[in-house]
Amino acid sequence: MTSSVAGNMAVTRFLEAARGNRPGLKDLLLTPANIQRIADDLARMRGAAMKVGQLLSMDTGDVLPPELNQIMARLRADADYMPPKQLKVVLNKNWGNTWLQKFERFDVRPFAAASIGQVHRAKTRDGRDMAIKVQYLGVARSIDSDVANMAALIKLSGLLPKGFELSPYMEEARRQLHEEADYEREGECLRDFRQLLQDDDAFVVPEFYDDFTTKHVLAMSYVGSQPIEDAVKLDQARRNRIAGNLVTLMLRELFDFRFMQTDPNFANYRFDPQTDRLVLLDFGATRRFRENIVDQYRRLFQKGLAGDRDELKNLAHEIGFVTPETAPHHQQAVLEMIETVFAAVRTHAAFDFESTALMQKMNTAGSALAADGFVPPPVPMDVLCLQRKLGGTFLLANRLKAQLPIREILERFVTPKPMRNGGNTADGEGI
Structure with a gap:
């Protein structure tokens, strides 16, 4: 598979050079022909390689061109059957x-x-x-080698930000896949x-x-x-x-x-x-999930709905979206992305998930961060899984063209419960 993709990239680079163009590595890799080849081979391989492919091919709305979304959908839909x-x-x-x-x-x-x-x-x-x-026969035995091969393929692609540490994520993928098996x-x-x-x-x-x-x-x-x-x-x-x-x-x-x-x-x-x-x-x-992660997200939603910028900044550090080593202008950009989401939720009685305005803003901001050399810090795996679930649920509501009172729904879960009998505990129950 890798040899075929590399061959396609070489041919495309030669043809583009003949036209006076100098395409980047990403443009050479993410052609419909290459994505089709990768999708077909991972579907045939099944197992851990295809699972990692599914994670990478999560439906992202307007992020990928329609042709690529259509091709990658195969990994979300099916695999080749066992004889x-x-x-x-x-x-x-x-x-x-x-x-x-x-x-x-x-x-x-x-x-x-x-x-x-x-x-x-x-x-x-x-x-x-x-x-x-x-x-599938032999899937559990192939997990370690499949994940190692997928890690090598991702590194060879050149798509990772410089300095990004892939190993902790692939180790978590390996551990999670053993659980799923x-x-x-x-x-x-x-x-x-x-x-x-x-x-x-x-x-x-x-x-x-x-x-x-x-x-x-x-x-x-x-x-x-x-x-x-x-x-x-x-x-x-x-x-x-x-x-x-x-x-x-x-x-x-x-x-x-x-x-x-x-x-x-x-x-x-x-x-x-x-x-x-x-x-x-x-x-x-x-x-x-550990209780501290749940508490962090409860406070994140509370402060976001309240428009408390200072507390959102503190929580961005506490959760791990940014670290003290993150450049100040990158910290500012990440905070602005968080605020963009909550501003959209706060200001509408019914949030229109069909509207692409928020997704486009976030995609533009994320692309600008990547182009400026931002390297995402290694967040806790609980946070990574939570963010995936939040994003996936958003995309499902987008696919359904839903209109929901999101602020009202969130407040039912994160608003502190009233005190009873003169006091309350951390979980809101009266003493």
Whole structure:
């Protein structure tokens, strides 16, 4: 793959030089032909390499040209399927050679595929309608080498800011991928989320079946639904309700549960068009947050909504968006980006997610920072996961063209609770 991409870059550079142009490395790399080749090869490789590709290809609205977004969408949507023979090997290894006797029906062709597994529909002889996620053969063993190869490819691309330390992020990717390859862990997270949301009619979480689950096979109830993107065809009120439930869920995960599914891939959210209930899938990237991180974000939202510039600056340092070593003019630029977001939220009764004004402002500011040599400091991984979830939820609401009273929704979660019995504790409960 690398040789092919390098060859394409060399040919393009020669052709552009013949025309009197001197394209930069980024322009040579990010051509449709190269992105197509990378997307196709990572989809064929599956496993950790494709997972890292999915993270890098997160839907970014107007950041990438439409052609590149369309090509990279393949990594968010599917992978090549396991051949039936390989599927049988995996199931025999996990369930024993007589596993088929327990099923009334087992669909060999998967109805969904992702980075490290594919999903089959089946019906057991005791009547359970199941969705069964089967991990690709050898994925867990290949994680370390795949992540190392992806790190090498990213470094060779020349797209990283000078001085940016990639190693901590790739090490976290390696650690997280090993967690996601443990389907027994994912099953426990699925069960915990189902219990947390059991009384919330806005959501459906599949039932976990531990008697068919192993480290490499995850069994859950099948839930009929449609892709979340299809909800864009609904009227404004229904789109607002769905998006509002998504935003509220994210805030509950952070402030109430301190337990969050941190992968906002669109494929992880589906909906029932009869009830508009959201179906939540894929809990492999679920993470528990330390109380200090939750407190920092609560104060960040409080001070942002209040327009308290001095406290926002303090929190930008405390959370790790900037450090004392960050150049003063870069600190100022980062603070202005944070203020831009809160100004948009504060000043509108209903925030219009379809409007591209805020995204364009942030993209312009971010590009200017990068061009000026800003090197992002290594933030805590909890913060990195939270920022990804915040950004992904924003993009989902943007895709749904939602209009939401975001300030009002945020205030419900971050406004300090009134004191009772003459005092209050850190979490707002009366003494």
